[in-house]
Amino acid sequence: MAQGCFLRLFFLFLALCSAVHSQSVPPLQWLNITNLLQGSAKPIALKDAVIGYDSDSSTVVIFGGESSSGIPQSVTYLLDTQSLSWVTANSPTGLTTAPPARSGAVSGDDFAASNRHGFIVIGGKGNNNEPLSDVWEFDYGNQFWTQVTITPSDGPSARWGAAGGRDIRSSSITDPVIPGPNNSFYYTGGFDGSSLEPLSNVWRLNISGVLSSNNPTSVSGSWQEITINNFNSLSTQNLSGTMVMDSVAVYGGCATTSTTNNSCATQNAYSLDIDTRTSTDPNNCPAPRFGAVMTPNLNSVSATSTQVMLLLGTFNSSLWSDDSGLDNGEVDFWDVGAGTWIRVIPSGDPGSSASHPTPREGSAAVSSAAPIFGNTSGTYSDTLIFGGRDLSGNYLDEVWVLRAYNGAVTSSNTKWAGFGDGTLQTGVNASGTGVDVEFITTCATAISSGSSSASSSSSSQSGSATSSPKPSGSSKPESSVSTYDTSTVHKAALTQTDPVPAEPPRTFEVVNRPPRVRRMPIDRAPMSSLRDIDWLQRRRSLNTADALDYALTENQRSRERALLSTSAVPNTPNHLSPTPEIPDANGIVLHILLQSSILGLAIISLIKLWSSSLVGFIVFLIWTVAFYITLVVLAWNGKPKLSILAVILTRLRAKPAATAQEVNQYLASQSPPLSAPDHYAFPQGSGPYYHEPPFQAVSTDLSHGDLLSVETDEDDDEDEDARQQRIESEMARREIVTVTVPRRKLLIANPS
Template identity: 35%
Template sequence: MAYGLVGRQNVAVLSVLVAFLACQTARAAISLDPVPPFQWLNITSLLTGTTKPPSLYQASIGYDEASRSLIIFGGEASSGVPQSQTYLLNLDSLAWSIPTPPATLEQTPPARSAAVSGIDSAASNRNGFLVIGGKGMSGEALSDVWEFDWTNQFWHEVNISPGPSPSARWGSSGGIDIRVPPVADAVLPGPNNTFWLLGGQDSQNSFSDLWRLNISGTLSSNLPDDVEGSWEEISLKDFPGSVGQGGGVIFQQIVTSGGCNDTLIPAESCTVQNAYVITSTRDTGTVAPALDCPAPRLSPTLIPNGNAFSTSFSSQMLLLFGTFNSSLWDDGGGMKDGEVAVLDVNTQSWTRVLPSGDPGTSGTPSFPTPREGAVAVMYPQSLIGDSRKISSDIIVFGGRDASGNYLSDLWLLRAYNGLVNTTQLKWSGFGNGQLQTGANANGAGVENTFVDSCALPIAPPPTSSTTNSTSTSTSSGPGGSPTGGGGSPQNKTGSQPSLNTSLLHKLFAPLSLALLLPAFLLFRLTSLSFNSSHHAALPRIWYYVSGFLGVAGYGLGIAGIATSFTTISTPDGARPSPLGTAHGRAGLALFICLYGLLILLAILHISTKRTKHELVAGVEESRKRADSDVTEKDQLPRSAQTPSPALSVRRRTHSWGPSSWRKVREDSLSIDSGSGEMGDTTPPTQRTFEVLNRPARTRRGSGSRLGVPLTNITHPNGSHSLGDLDWLNRRRSLTAVGELDYPLDHSTPTATLAPPPSTPGTLLDPPVPVEAPSNMPPTTSIILRLLFHASLAAFCVFCLVTLWSKKAPKSTFGVFLAWTVAFYVILIGSSWRGRPDRSTLSLLFGRLRTQPAVRPTAPRPSVSDTLPDTDDNLSFPYTHHRPAYRRALLSDAVGPQSTDTEEEDDDRAEDEMRRRDISIVTSYPKRALRITNPS
């Protein structure tokens, strides 16, 4: 019952594992979640006004719905100097302007860039725009907090309550999601809005701490000093921190992506492909690493998806822009086509989308150039245009491109109220298919493209010290493309380029192993090849389930190796050889061993074993026929039976004379048992007298718990003791006294015989059965099983190393590791319990944990108790009483163990008989064998 439950649990867990592993492996590559139809619109040419902002990098941006104003503050100009100017853009008129504060409130915040900002809207109490910290004019880190009043267009510094506060810094992630309403505060007056500050750096340090700023009070021209703020530090662990990363807030979660970990000077060459989702409670924050999919970027832009058409959009964070090192990473050309990478913070998976572009006046769609340090603001409705209910808009401003040029263009990422996915690329508002441009674009002709693979790393170029040696080993392959020694294409620096690996190839290998492990467990528990009982503990149906799983796993393994040759390619579309990498060579070697060589060896072993069984069956059939002839002969009357063949006779010799049993047997005369005349020398086919109740003796060697049968021990002087006699044929004449037949059977027993039943009146006790260890499988079976387990373990290690080194999701690695450990725990545990009983591991464990049963023998009866009460019996020192005649069977025991005293007695008796002339007389019909000294 326990094993049946284990088998059912294995199948249930397997089904869950396969589904989860398939999901996780697919997510490790990319997710294809539905998204709204995206379109880029360039609105720079639509803007008017004489006070336009210059090209700025890492400025602050915000939007006020009441005044319909977009604000741009600070930022680093093309001169490399932070600015302190404020710019306002009215989204109804699309005209730029600068604020006009009251005469007494004309102060402005110090110049800065890379500050954290956000909207602070609390009904009539406050309607402002908040700026926190940043990098000052001289490169110093700032920690002050300022707020801009939208109504009266003035700035004022926020009063920070005494207590712990973050150190001065710039480049932090954080802000606020405008969809989170303010809450009442029992300590600070008025509704409270919460702003987040995560990480950042100064000129000496980088930070990985998390802070929460609570803003309360009233902001107006008559109460400019009434706004108060207080800092709270949130306990945060396992966040590595970074510089040059992108960050944003979605509801109460902070999301970061990209940047560098081990430097204070961020650059494209040190960016990492990491993303984190930090969820904060009242006092504690938890960090969840997201899957790695987009190319690692420097200073990207992260903004929530504010489109409310689908509830699934509310958990999506949009990753825009940033710059990356194209010599180290291949993004498939997504960045130049305006890629929007969508991160679902609930599932922590990425979806890569290429939006439609702006056709402009030329009709050719255009996209914003890749840039770092751009700033963006989101609103759930359209920000510009006559109809504000057709979409949600994101406005992106400024930044710096990969060439170092500072930018001032303004782009609109419009998310229309619809839904597209991989099976429905066109949405309901596709219209006539003609893309529109300008503020009133309604989504006609918008069609998004989904990228079905993640960005791939390109091997770093060789160092200058190895460039010369590398170039000497590089030759031109077919078509003039440079190839390395392994035959795989290489880039112009001589290093191996990135490979585009298909999702199927990533999926088939782990799924194949996930199916093979439970298939092997079920096969061991149900197969008759491993179980001596024809009724296995598990239902027979699991045997067929194991076969189905094994075939499925085998097929997936073949498909996995096939896809490595057909789907892997370089970014330029070439088909490299999978053997060009260590991963490919190791995978091919494991495939050949586990899926090819072992299968052939198993088939060969089974065929050989079947042939051997057929031969054994033929021998057994011949033996049965012979036994049948003997039985028929025994059933005939004695007068009708054929006279017994000639038996060997040995002349009586003195014990001190030369004597050799083997020589006597060779020189013995053959006589007819009925007439006493010389006859032919044909060996007897039937022995009418058998000694069945002489127990075999065992001698215990030092350090061994199992006795050694005495019948296998040769006397030191070369002669054979009486214990070596397996058969005693009847003498040729029942009336001849002093003559004895001594034919010997020197064959070694090939099977362990079971003890015969106890017979009343015998001199010796019946043998006591001793538990013996099971027979080990043939050597070929053991070698084949060892090869299989070695290959299977190597395959498990190979998959685990691949999942870890290829940066698969930690959850996928953890599940696969747990499944592998569970397999070996069940394998070893069932073998320890002796299931299946024929497996090599079960037999080894059985010998380790099973003690041989050594049972004491009963006291030996005296000779007087066993002999008939006659005078003849009194002179016989040794008497063997024979039970009723029957043929010996393989189940007859050879003998039990005997004590040391018995062994010494028997040895002395045999030594005494060797030194004297003896006669062996068979009394018939009393059926007793008497061995006596005639003198």
Template identity: 35%
Template sequence: MPVGVCRPVRTADARPSSNLLMALLGRRVAVAILIAVSAFSLHVLAAASLDPVPPLQWLKLTTAGTTQPPGLRFASVGYNAGTRTLIIFGGEAQSGVAQSQTYLLDLDSLTWSIPAPPVTLQQTPPARSAAVSGIDTAASNRNGFIVIGGKGSDGKALSDIWEFDFTNQFWAQVNISPGGPSPRWGSRGGIDTRIAAVSDPVLPGPNNTFWLLGGQDTSRSFSDLWRLNVSGTLSSNLPDSSVGSWEQISLSDFPGSVGQGGGVMSQQLITSGGCNDTLTPGTSCAVQNTYIVTSNRETARAAPALNCPVPRLSPTLVPNGNKFSSSFSSQIFSLFGSFNSSLWDDAGGSKEGEVAILDVNTRSWTRVLPSGDPGSSGSPSFPTPRDGAVAVMSPQGLVGDSPKTSSDIIVFGGRDASGNYLADLWLLRAYNGLVNSTHPKWSGFGNGQPQTGPNANGAGVENKFVTTCAVAIAPPPPPPSNSSSNQGGSQSGDDGSSQPNNPSPRPSLDTTFLHKLLAPLSVGLLLPAFLLFRLTSIPFNGSRGSPLTHALYHVSCFLGVVGYGLGVAGLVLAFTTLSSSDSTAKPSLLSTTHGQAGLALFILLYGLLFLLAILHLLTRCMKRELVTERKRTDSDVTEKEPLPRSTLTPSPAFSFRRQASSWGPSSWRKVREDSLSVDSGSGEMPDFANPPSAQRTFEVLNRPARTRRGSGSHSSMPLTHLSHQSGSQSLGDLDWLNRRRSLTAVDELDNAAPPPSTPGTLLEAPGPSAPNMPPPLSILLRFLFHASLAAFCIFCLVTLWTKSPSSRSGFGIFLAWTVAFYVTLFISSWRGHPDRSTLTLLFQRLRAEPQPRPAAPRPSISDTLPGTEENVTFPYTHHRPAYRRALLSEAPSPQSAESDEEDDDRAENEMRRRDVSFFTTHPKRALRITNPS
């Protein structure tokens, strides 16, 4: 808020404004309470969301065959319902090298095999891992499996696209039109097989859409979004007829990250976990961040979800394909993923096969512990915690004799916490039912005896709900630097390179979306509020201003109150919704430069300056009240005790100054006692009962006795007419000298007279006076306010630029808003609105014309007047600040025979107006007037 402005006290007409102010304050309190309640509700929802889910059970699949896949990580997996075949391609082996082998699993017999392509179609894709893949089924045109990009065996990124034909079991490269994403691996995407193929106006035949989001190469990470449209024909006689074209989708608010998991639900992509600030992700840098990317034909936008699961590295995300409840269509399962158990506590969920379920509509998480596989021993078992596993979903059962009673998800491979690459196959079965935290048992619970194998029907399945989110804990001391074991030394990173198992953690903090929105919104409201307050409040008081001015003033107050409340709410949310993937016992906002700078600016702008402004305004209002009361008192005294023998009414804007009544010796004291004398600083009337002590002032020392004669230039009168009891010709005996000028009458007499000038000189036009600046305290407070406001704007701009590198729309909007504010501020100040603004006064001083150079000093009277020792300048020297210069008509005239008398008269007339001491020169003689005291 600007400082240095206060309102005079208003009477009855101030009540509407007061009521409005109270209403605004009440509204601010209501808004603050609403925001606090909403933030608390969102926090509680993130901590304990218990949405209904289908009954879940883990089942281990035992497979057979002479050719089985080895332990693989980041392989490509797909399922074809027509041939009942599961395909595994590529992946990273235990050696850290990408593979190129293809494995097929017959889901009826659970037997592994390798493809047997036609002799003329023996080509295979280059080895790769971490590729994007998915099923491409389009009627009789194509019955294939797509693999996009990935990381080659040489560690370089790939961009080619291959498709496997399930009917004839051969690979063919897809013909891609020019353009497309740069080579990369680790992208999230694929296709939702529940979406049917559509016709495309560009490509012939049915079209399927694949998505590709983000990824990385050897030097950078990506945050862009691409759509691949695949069409054409794939068959043994037309192996090269499948075609594809890339189309980039504009994406905002998605940060580039690596090592995250991802899945596709219709036209939405969901990512979770991973690291944001490194190309070699590890468990210590994993974050809880989850983003929901919603796309239409040309644009997409990423929205964060609430954080609840433990921060994971390379989790597996797959949609819930169960159709028993319509609420299941908006759910996606997050499985596995490695995390740093020394930094986070997941309440043992990973050891019990935890499934974190995200509802993309409510953006809330539900943590569920499924039933395990009882096996032959009856003791439930669960999959080993791992990262880099792959999964495929089917709306119906993939194995067993009752495919319509459940939906299945098959999970393969991954790497466990010990660095071992896994080749086991697990089935996550979702039965057609519904359970929640209050009803964990469902209609198919049966006799309570869980079953095992592909034909398990859900009997005895009872899920447990974890009602709390993951909790950060203090990390243990770092291991010795000479540790070289497999578990304590290093392990292969996502890019195949060796990385420390316990790298130095980097702080990775995040807050809720409300905090990121409220902080810039608060500053954005304060900017126009300040402009309106500045333009309407300074010239506004209770009796002036148009209705529009009053309305804009109240609008500025409302915007300021709302902006201040949003700023406070944003700070509260920064502390209450702060989450961290790498912290000590609790995440600390002050552990980052962003948090420290933001808190310091908040304390300065929203705290200290706000309090100082209020105190300053109250102080100025109290001073103005005192001045108003003093004026009222002076007015009352003036009305009750009129001034005697005075024909001049002092201006109420000035106070009286104690004046002498004569230039003569001490014999004038009686006249002086009867004259009006008021202390110049008190603003009070004289005390006639206790007159002040006599002081001798000026007297003429060398004037001879003479008879007064008329002057041609001035009207004279006999001295006897001017004297009191004595016949002295002293100027101190003049009764009319009571009207000699005081501080109160200066302006009245000067305004009535023409501009004076010094004898012998021309009249000079007064130069432009410098504008009066506000008090130093007001200037200081205004400077601090503008400095802190500019710093806060810069802080918001830097945050918007660095925290959302993939989207600059918010940065651009806030930058344009800030520039418009300062342009308006400077233009209004340059044009003089408001006139009391410090910036306006500075501009006025810059635009003021230079003052004329002072004239050279006149020679001293001691140089021309013999016997004079005083160092005074011609024609006289003031003992008090001058009020005006002598008129040209008052200059000495040597042409008149009566010049001596005229000099005396001129001196007397001058002494009636002010207390001065001067010399007059004449060829015959000089008149000398001095102060005896």
């Protein structure tokens, strides 16, 4: 057991070291380019639209979404990222058909060599809250829409608010039904207006064919259902999700089918690995999010291939505290492979009245590994964010860029190599000078308990911690059992309130009680010997008297036994408590090797951290000191039982056994001496009604049943009649008068 404890602590140290070295993110800056965009074809304020980007044509496409009147839209908006102009789609003659109006669809870019250069849209919520299941593709080059032919027609049910899409870094696959090259899009969860879909049922859409103005209808697709093993969690409304390689990442949302707001959002996070068909869920760190947006981190310098960014969204600030992170444009990096979170606050835009976007739900985002705006050869990657609805219910048409510069910053070094003279720049040509990232080193915390599921919250209306992964394959069901707030703050608050008066107890009155003399209670001192017990009471139960003889005798002679016994351990509160023991030869060798290894690794780690990360060195040093202090404290208290250190400290803290001279001095001080024929003197001044039975030392061995006194054997030789006669004669000798009082009938005046 002790060895297992040491090993767990050892691996915890290694995890701490890796966490310190893994907190690396790219230098980030928010840029507001809304007022830099020109053109008359700009989009209206929208929520839950879909967005895509094609670097070949420098085109951003925005489709659908919900307007401020709550009506789904079917307009396509195009943005030329080089001229910074909103333009109207110039579709070929006869190819002007657009998809039906919708919001809350799943989308992704479909780039397949020269066959297709398009943008896929799946499902969504149509007019009159109608769930949709159709698939459409937009051709970036020729700027027209075409409906994808699904063969066979079997596929997922109609829904909106699902998670999925495609990571543009994923490679093409071979489909058994549709000839290649094929791109795969994933689709899971969602809501159909009455029920939530299970996240464990993931659908894969394989797209194939040629898309051009000469052949506009040859794109086809086929659905394939994939089941995630040992995972049965339902989807949530207004969740955020994206694809990272071949895994679906999902966070937050409300696990309810009723009307939702940010008070019902959760911290649920899941990573669904399509290749292994397994799921993992990391420890919760960001505040619960409602309507957030998630996108893969495509920065090529400091990002891992399995890192995603959680952006925006809202949460209820009366339920959660996030250290004002979301109010300041917080970005949360989630490494779905390692299961860790890093919370940071990017630098803002010095040229905008708001240096960062306010909390909002239902925004659309698309990421690129290269610049979307500005110099196409710039050393940065862009994430474009459009629209949403803020905490006041206002629909937005703002366009923000989260720029990730090609560098790396950590919590101990927040300034990157391109910091320059420290002057922040604005606009699409910002180069990263003055960019300084702030790390939030703690996770969001709940302000009040009382709900078994994590309630979500939005940043103030008035918003890196690194967490380890949980076991995979488990769902997070919502509990319907209410819990009570037992915190110290809550109890202290209760003392300031007036107590609710309790209902007076119901009473009754006896009307014919005879008069009697009331005697004042007599305070009795604690009994220290058998002379304090009246004889008749002790004679009522021989078994009780026997046990009491033993208990009181032990109380009187406990110190005598401690002095006389050569095997007693001084200052041991309980002689039955376990005493530490020296391990066997193999255990001694194992303990020494294990402790030497831990100490050596700690020293090596401290030396390494001293040269690389001062914060890491301080954290690890505190951990090391705390570990060894805990080890000494446990050994001082005799734990664990098999421990060399515990044995040494136990022997050092023990007092030496009493000498013969000390024993003789103690015995001589006793009155009367222990050698007297009657150890307990006859009571003086207490009256004739006290009696001391014959005294007998009792064995301390408790393992052989009940203890017996000398009176037990004596009484067992008498029959019942002889015993009764002896009791009566003794009572007569002591002039004890037995008075029999007739029973009285009590009349109750108020039985209610």
